[in-house]
Amino acid sequence: MSASDRLVPTRRPTLRPTTLIPVEDWRPAGIEDLEPAAWQALRDTGNVAVVAGPGAGKTEFLAQRAAYLLQTGLCPWPQHILAISFKRDAAANLGRRVAARVPEHASRFASMTFDAFTKGLVDRFAPALPPDWRMSHGYDIRMAPDSEVRAFLNTVAFSAPQALARQVGFQPGRFVSDIVGGWSLPESVPTDDAVDAVSYAAREWWRARYLRPGKAEVDFVMLNRLAELLVRAVPRLRRALRMTYPIVFVDEFQDTTSAQFSFLASVFGEEAAVTTVGDSKQRIMGWAGAVPEAVQRFTSTFQATAYWLAWNFRSSDALVELQHVIASKLDPTTVRATSKATAEDGHEPAVLWTFSGGDREARFIADWIARDIAGSDRMPADFALIARQKVKDFEPLFRARLAAHGIRVRNDDARVGKITLQDLLKSDTTRLFVGLLRLAHQPRGLAALWQEVSATLERVHGAADDETAQQRVGEDLSDLTTRLRAWLQAHPPSTTSAADAVRKVLDLVDSAALRRYMKATAPGEEFDLVTGAFEARLETVLDGADDWGVVLDEFESADAVVLLTTHRSKGLEYHTVFFLGIHGRQWWALGSDPREGTSTFFVGLSRAAQRLVFTTDRSERTGPIAAFFAMLTEAGVPEVDQG
Numbered sequence: 001m002s003a004s005d006r007l008v009p010t011r012r013p014t015l016r017p018t019t020l021i022p023v024e025d026w027r028p029a030g031i032e033d034l035e036p037a038a039w040q041a042l043r044d045t046g047n048v049a050v051v052a053g054p055g056a057g058k059t060e061f062l063a064q065r066a067a068y069l070l071q072t073g074l075c076p077w078p079q080h081i082l083a084i085s086f087k088r089d090a091a092a093n094l095g096r097r098v099a100a101r102v103p104e105h106a107s108r109f110a111s112m113t114f115d116a117f118t119k120g121l122v123d124r125f126a127p128a129l130p131p132d133w134r135m136s137h138g139y140d141i142r143m144a145p146d147s148e149v150r151a152f153l154n155t156v157a158f159s160a161p162q163a164l165a166r167q168v169g170f171q172p173g174r175f176v177s178d179i180v181g182g183w184s185l186p187e188s189v190p191t192d193d194a195v196d197a198v199s200y201a202a203r204e205w206w207r208a209r210y211l212r213p214g215k216a217e218v219d220f221v222m223l224n225r226l227a228e229l230l231v232r233a234v235p236r237l238r239r240a241l242r243m244t245y246p247i248v249f250v251d252e253f254q255d256t257t258s259a260q261f262s263f264l265a266s267v268f269g270e271e272a273a274v275t276t277v278g279d280s281k282q283r284i285m286g287w288a289g290a291v292p293e294a295v296q297r298f299t300s301t302f303q304a305t306a307y308w309l310a311w312n313f314r315s316s317d318a319l320v321e322l323q324h325v326i327a328s329k330l331d332p333t334t335v336r337a338t339s340k341a342t343a344e345d346g347h348e349p350a351v352l353w354t355f356s357g358g359d360r361e362a363r364f365i366a367d368w369i370a371r372d373i374a375g376s377d378r379m380p381a382d383f384a385l386i387a388r389q390k391v392k393d394f395e396p397l398f399r400a401r402l403a404a405h406g407i408r409v410r411n412d413d414a415r416v417g418k419i420t421l422q423d424l425l426k427s428d429t430t431r432l433f434v435g436l437l438r439l440a441h442q443p444r445g446l447a448a449l450w451q452e453v454s455a456t457l458e459r460v461h462g463a464a465d466d467e468t469a470q471q472r473v474g475e476d477l478s479d480l481t482t483r484l485r486a487w488l489q490a491h492p493p494s495t496t497s498a499a500d501a502v503r504k505v506l507d508l509v510d511s512a513a514l515r516r517y518m519k520a521t522a523p524g525e526e527f528d529l530v531t532g533a534f535e536a537r538l539e540t541v542l543d544g545a546d547d548w549g550v551v552l553d554e555f556e557s558a559d560a561v562v563l564l565t566t567h568r569s570k571g572l573e574y575h576t577v578f579f580l581g582i583h584g585r586q587w588w589a590l591g592s593d594p595r596e597g598t599s600t601f602f603v604g605l606s607r608a609a610q611r612l613v614f615t616t617d618r619s620e621r622t623g624p625i626a627a628f629f630a631m632l633t634e635a636g637v638p639e640v641d642q643g
């Protein structure tokens with residue numbers, strides 16, 4: 001059997017759902033209604049670009065469009081919708097929104113990151129690569145640091161044929177994203193030097209890292225290029241993908257790189273119906289190669305219809321007004337959104353607080369949050385501390401000051417093992433393990449969790465639409481939790497290592513099936529990386545605890561004030577946002593790219609639903625940062641010195 005004979009989708013076909021809803025009777029699930037333009041976009045079965053500002057419900061729109069296409073049979077059984085996001089947590093959030101809206105169809109909605117999708121293709125089909133590009137010893141994933149790219153470019157400039165040498169002057173920071181990412185791999189590696197500077201440099205890069213003896217070394221841009229070559233060179237694979245996924249969604253389209261764009265066009269350019277949602281004012285990945293006019297490029301390449309949404313479901317009217325001041329700097333033609341969120345009484349919507357130092361700031365904010373929680377029904381998780389960068393510098397002070405009030409802090413940017421805490425906590429594997437441990441620890445009163453865990457196990461065992469198999473999964477889960485309970489009772493946290501606990505859970509679940517399931521649903525997510533990170537996190541929270549419930553609460557820190565960077569806050573929302581560090585030290589790079597810096601500012605401040613507090617110190621407000629203060633003044637944000 002040749003490699004290409006095996007090019008069939010491995011997603012398990014699910015059973016045909018019983019009833020379909022006629023198109024004209026379909027109504028949104030979980031929300032009351034959509035705005036008129038969103039309805040039009042939802043019913044458009046061609047290629048669609050939805051363009052809208054923060055809080056407009058772009059992600060929700062995708063979830064509703066999925067529900068519409070699946071429930072009406074416009075995405076007919078057994079075909080799937082492929083939803084591509086850029087961040088793991090965004091992919092997980094979208095997948096969960098769809099599962100909550102249309103659980104009976106959730107197994108036909110594949111939500112994953114771009115990198116996961118392309119890596120999954122390479123991992124499954126690499127033997128079908130054209131002979132010149134076949135790997136003999138597998139690959140390692142490694143992003144080359146800037147210094148290495150610089151050294152490589154120096155070598156290339158030196159070795160390039162005379163005529164090209166003068167042209168080989170690429171920017172090291174953009175070389176991989178733009179030059180390697182923009183070069184479509186030819187089926188045969190060109191052997192002569194009669195090529196242009198781009199092809200020469202790109203080919204040399206592949207020679208140095210991939211086409212070399214021993215194990216290849218690749219990054220996600222290279223995996224993308226290999227996946228694109230695969231589908232181009234193996235028409236059966238392209239056909240199989242289009243048949244499996246006749247409908248494709250891309251979230252946060254403004255962050256698409258040229259490699260990702262060309263991949264989409266190559267695989268899904270002709271027959272699939274592609275829906276993109278995005279906001280060019282929130283383009284903050286330019287440094288990673290995001291193309292400047294992605295939406296326009298999409299509408300022209302894919303002949304897509306663009307729809308503009310103008311409602312904001314997240315933020316109060318006063319905050320929408322403030323957002324509009326900043327949005328207008330990024331795009332003077334932008335239309336002010338209409339707030340559909342109820343504004344709560346008694347809040348100053350936006351304010352700038354000045355502090356004399358970090359300790360004073362942490363103490364003041366911690367006391368303020370504690371008072372606010374005591375006087376309301378808000379929880380710690382309603383508050384976010386967002387900063388441009390280096391959030392770990394803020395962590396110790398805020399942790400100590402909030403702990404004095406019994407409030408936890410969760411640093412979502414913290415590295416745990418080889419991934420971030422945010423990625424660990426969003427992973428299905430983590431949720432399954434924590435769910436099992438919780439059900440074992442507390443046998444009663446966790447009905448919703450029981451349902452979530454059984455639903456995951458049903459998917460793992462391909463039992464989602466099979467009643468007998470579901471019953472078996474239910475019985476296995478009872479048995480598993482009973483055995484795990486006995487183990488937890490015999491192994492209190494104080495005398496147990498995280499490694500033992502993880503081993504026990506892996507012994508009890510069918511870890512081979514789980515590994516296979518994760519490979520199919522989250523192909524870029526390395527199972528061992530997640531279990532390694534799980535163990536690392538468990539180790540830190542086991543320390544000194546004497547109750548498994550406390551350990552699990554600490555592990556998840558679900559009810560904590562969240563500390564995160566603006567980049568990681570993308571797509572998220574909180575009742576109250578403290579935007580920390582509006583000063584030159586946090587925003588030192590603003591001068592080199594004011595457009596992207598202002599977009600980053602915009603992303604951070606548009607996470608707030610009701611209250612937004614900017615904080616700064618008494619340093620000079622000259623230089624590029626002066627533009628932010630001017631915008632806050634223009635928006636009428638009052639400043640208060642808090643000592």
Ligand SMILES: Nc1ncnc2c1ncn2[C@@H]1O[C@H](COP(=O)(O)OP(=O)(O)OP(=O)(O)O)[C@@H](O)[C@H]1O
Nearest residue numbers: 031033034053054055056057058059060313314571
């Ligand atoms: N049609 C709707 N009716 C009611 N609430 C909605 C609707 N659409 C979205 N929401 C709510 O509005 C909030 C913002 O939605 P969503 O996260 O989808 O916006 P977004 O456009 O993706 O935002 P951003 O670009 O800032 O990430 C969420 O709390 C969501 O549940």
